[in-house]
Amino acid sequence: MGYSNKSTGYPNRDRGQEKQVDSLSGARLRHDPLFLCFHALAGAALLFIIAPILGLLLHSSPSELTETAMDREVRESIWLTLWTSMSATLLLSVVAVPLGYVLAREKFPMRGFVTALIDIPIVIPHSAAGIAVLGLLGTDFIGTKLGIMAAMAFVSVPYLISAAREGFAAVPERLERAAFTLGASRARVFFTISLPLAWRAIVSGLILMWGRGMSEFGAVLIIAYKPTVTPILIWERFGEYGLSYARPLALLFIGICLILFVAVRVITWRGPNVNR
Numbered sequence: 001m002g003y004s005n006k007s008t009g010y011p012n013r014d015r016g017q018e019k020q021v022d023s024l025s026g027a028r029l030r031h032d033p034l035f036l037c038f039h040a041l042a043g044a045a046l047l048f049i050i051a052p053i054l055g056l057l058l059h060s061s062p063s064e065l066t067e068t069a070m071d072r073e074v075r076e077s078i079w080l081t082l083w084t085s086m087s088a089t090l091l092l093s094v095v096a097v098p099l100g101y102v103l104a105r106e107k108f109p110m111r112g113f114v115t116a117l118i119d120i121p122i123v124i125p126h127s128a129a130g131i132a133v134l135g136l137l138g139t140d141f142i143g144t145k146l147g148i149m150a151a152m153a154f155v156s157v158p159y160l161i162s163a164a165r166e167g168f169a170a171v172p173e174r175l176e177r178a179a180f181t182l183g184a185s186r187a188r189v190f191f192t193i194s195l196p197l198a199w200r201a202i203v204s205g206l207i208l209m210w211g212r213g214m215s216e217f218g219a220v221l222i223i224a225y226k227p228t229v230t231p232i233l234i235w236e237r238f239g240e241y242g243l244s245y246a247r248p249l250a251l252l253f254i255g256i257c258l259i260l261f262v263a264v265r266v267i268t269w270r271g272p273n274v275n276r
Helices: 015-030 033-058 062-070 072-105 111-118 126-137 145-169 173-181 186-214 218-223 230-241 243-268
Strands: none
Touching (some): 072 111, 072 230, 186 243
């Protein structure tokens, strides 16, 4: 009579037998037509993402990239884009993260409607978003850095709110309830339990919001054509000089964004989350 595994209730198996079963099932899966079809479709989707960037790389010479990087207007535009999008992300996180927590933990009338309302900036045309933000702020913000930050924040903050909501929702409520029964305050529970367990989702949301803000074109164009953020500068050079003149700038900006995002991911990644 075999002994039962206390954690699962099933009889223990010989490890060699388990590996053999896994190997056979894996071999069958690899030869399954649907499995092969999914791999082909996955490869096509990946190629669709990578091919345009590879095309930029192959059609831009090192001399063109160097000349573009030495252009003072380009450097100022990239720096403006980076710090305004980062500032907008950090400032809005003060209200976006608490909103994500409320949506994850509190039950109130029309919560579904509020959740849908948050996604409106994602689905509306961004030129219309720029008009809406300008109508709220007034014409005094035309051509200002605060106007740029407001436009970036409006179209990108839903990503942070959604990520924070999902992160807090994944935190086991029993941990919070246990802390409450031990006399911990709501603030202490939030800062010592909820936030530390949800921080990876929040960081992912911050990265998404930052990236979306950096890439914004339509809403920023309505509010501030000058000073010029990089997406507008790329469009401007394409319209005035053509594809060959805009391509090195686009590749340079994409490269800087990728380096920054990869660096942030590496800093915040610490392997699988064993707390779950």
